[in-house]
Amino acid sequence: MNHQEAVAYIHSRKRFPSDGSLIRMAPFLEALDHPERKLSFVHIAGTNGKGSTATMLSRALTLSGKKTGLFISPFVLDFRERIQIDGKPIPKDRLAKIVTDLLPLMEEEEKKGHELAEFELDTVVALLYYLEEKCDVVVLEAGVGGRYDATNCIETPLLSVLTGIAYDHTKTLGSTLTEIASNKADIIKGNDAVIYPIQDPEALAAVMKRCAEVGSKLMTPALSAISIQKETLSGTDFLYGGKRFTVRLLGTHQVYNAVTVIEAARALSLADDVISKALETVAFPARMEVVSQDPLLVIDGAHNFHGMTALFASVKKLLPPRYAVILGIMEDKDYKDAVLLASQNAARVCTVTVDNYRAMTAEHLKELADTVCGDVIACQSYDEALKRAKEIGCVLVCGSLYLASDIRNMLIPFTD
Numbered sequence: 001m002n003h004q005e006a007v008a009y010i011h012s013r014k015r016f017p018s019d020g021s022l023i024r025m026a027p028f029l030e031a032l033d034h035p036e037r038k039l040s041f042v043h044i045a046g047t048n049g050k051g052s053t054a055t056m057l058s059r060a061l062t063l064s065g066k067k068t069g070l071f072i073s074p075f076v077l078d079f080r081e082r083i084q085i086d087g088k089p090i091p092k093d094r095l096a097k098i099v100t101d102l103l104p105l106m107e108e109e110e111k112k113g114h115e116l117a118e119f120e121l122d123t124v125v126a127l128l129y130y131l132e133e134k135c136d137v138v139v140l141e142a143g144v145g146g147r148y149d150a151t152n153c154i155e156t157p158l159l160s161v162l163t164g165i166a167y168d169h170t171k172t173l174g175s176t177l178t179e180i181a182s183n184k185a186d187i188i189k190g191n192d193a194v195i196y197p198i199q200d201p202e203a204l205a206a207v208m209k210r211c212a213e214v215g216s217k218l219m220t221p222a223l224s225a226i227s228i229q230k231e232t233l234s235g236t237d238f239l240y241g242g243k244r245f246t247v248r249l250l251g252t253h254q255v256y257n258a259v260t261v262i263e264a265a266r267a268l269s270l271a272d273d274v275i276s277k278a279l280e281t282v283a284f285p286a287r288m289e290v291v292s293q294d295p296l297l298v299i300d301g302a303h304n305f306h307g308m309t310a311l312f313a314s315v316k317k318l319l320p321p322r323y324a325v326i327l328g329i330m331e332d333k334d335y336k337d338a339v340l341l342a343s344q345n346a347a348r349v350c351t352v353t354v355d356n357y358r359a360m361t362a363e364h365l366k367e368l369a370d371t372v373c374g375d376v377i378a379c380q381s382y383d384e385a386l387k388r389a390k391e392i393g394c395v396l397v398c399g400s401l402y403l404a405s406d407i408r409n410m411l412i413p414f415t416d
Contacts, residue, residue: 003092006099007079010125013118021150027114028124029153031105035127036154039069039135042264043154045142045184046163048307049196049257052249052284053163056261058139060278062086064270069130069138071151073119076285076301076405083126090129098125119143123150145173147186160193160216161264163257165203166306167334181206190214194264197221197256219267221259228255231317233290235280243272247279250288251314286404288314291411296320296394299408301401303329305338311398312341322347324392326385327365328354328403335360336368342399343369348392349376350385354403382407 001009029036042061044054051072058070068086075081080089102124106116116124130138137158142149165181173180181203188207193216195207211218227239235248238255240262247258258279265275286301288311298319302311315323325346329335343349351365362378369376379385386407389395397407 001096001100001103003096006096009099010079010118010121013116013121015117015119021117021120021148022153024114024116025120025124025150025153027109027112028105028116031109032124032128035131038131039127039154040137041154041157042137042139042159042161042268043142043151043157043187044139044161044163045146045149045187046161046196047166047168047180047184048302048304048310049163049253049260050141052254052287053161053196053257053260053264054139054141055284056247056249056258056278056282057161057264058084059087059282060261060265060270060275061137061139061268063274063278066136067134069126069133069135069140071123071126071138072141073122073143074401076401077409082122083129085130085133085135090126094129095125098128102128117150120150123153142184142187145180146184148183149187152187156189156191157187158191159264159267160188160191161260162187162193162195162207163260164196164253164306164310165199165207166304168304168306177202178206182210185210188214188216190216192217192219192267194219194221194260194267196260197223197226219263221256221263226255226259228252231314233318245276245279248282249284250290250318251310252317253310253314254287286401286408288318289408291408295390297390297397297411298395299397299404301404302398303338303400304333305341308338308341308398312345315396316345319396320394322392323394323396324348324350324389326350326352326382326389326395326397326403326407327369327399328352328362329360329365329399330354330356330358330402331360332358338399339365339368340372343376344372346373346396347375348389349373350379350389351376352379352382352385352403354400355406356400356402359400359402382410386410 061068070084083090142151173183185207225241229237288300349369351362353362366378
């Protein structure tokens with residue numbers, strides 16, 4: 001296989017419910033002599049903020065001198081973003097070779113009725129790559145939930161990190177916050193854990209219960225120790241426990257992600273000067289990312305109400321009062337409140353049908369947005385949406401990581 005064929009093969013895999021991942025992965029890991037048992041991990045789960053948190057923490061580990069793997073999901077610009085070492089994506093030839101080498105095992109196990117889903121295969125490929133490269137530590141982001149997620153094949157990690165927990169994937173994880181948080185908290189296995197400082201009491205109680213059951217120490221950044229000094233489109237300066245930090249990723253919610261990273265990094269015995277440099281220098285596409293200054297155009301991957309709430313709290317502080325929103329969202333999300341939140345203060349909303357089979361139509365989105373915004377246009381293409389949104393001036397793209405990826409690649413084509 002070449003690189004393109006390998007990626008196409010991965011994407012051709014079925015999308016199974018996450019509750020069977022560990023069962024399906026077991027024979028493959030056994031046949032591969034358990035690569036997951038030969039690596040050290042920081043395991044991250046949550047509803048929103050996992051990718052930003054994982055990227056900041058992996059950057060700190062790299063700057064501390066450790067060869068650091070990073071596994072994130074989903075990717076924004078290129079599939080190989082999912083599997084990185086020290087900030088560099090897996091080389092095309094290595095990805096192709098690992099997938100090619102796995103083919104005989106895949107075919108053999110499929111004859112026995114064992115078939116890996118796409119994310120499960122991603123996880124296996126990543127584990128093999130990190131082991132081949134002798135990574136000192138791997139920052140591993142869960143896909144969906146925690147309990148049955150493919151990444152939960154690992155044994156006790158060095159540290160578990162839980163980001164903000166909210167309603168998402170309710171068909172898979174449960175209909176209550178207690179169920180969702182309990183599922184995600186299963187990545188805690190007797191090791192120390194760090195949790196994002198703002199949590200619903202119901203979710204926090206479930207995490208604390210898990211820690212008590214397995215004998216884990218839970219560390220929570222103190223909100224009272226955070227003092228935001230200045231927020232601009234260049235980053236946010238803040239004090240935490242009297243020490244000054246700057247986080248490059250935009251938005252108040254990124255400050256809370258940053259203090260989660262600070263506590264996690266300290267738990268891993270990293271120095272504050274290394275942590276500070278990591279926060280100042282890390283970049284992550286489609287996380288309130290400024291891709292153009294004239295006109296001001298910001299892209300964000302927020303795609304559920306929890307994420308939208310954090311995004312628009314920052315929009316009020318950082319964007320001019322008059323702005324347009326390009327909005328596309330998946331139909332299988334809890335979308336109604338998210339659409340209303342994104343539309344209610346916009347001068348214009350340009351709805352689009354995202355290029356994905358799960359996408360809500362631009363026309364349906366327009367019907368919802370019309371109830372709170374007086375200027376809504378259902379656009380037939382991304383080009384039309386950009387043109388009509390720019391007529392207002394400032395533009396915000398949000399609602400889906402698929403949309404964020406498509407628009408960003410139109411404006412800043414990905415180069416290897």
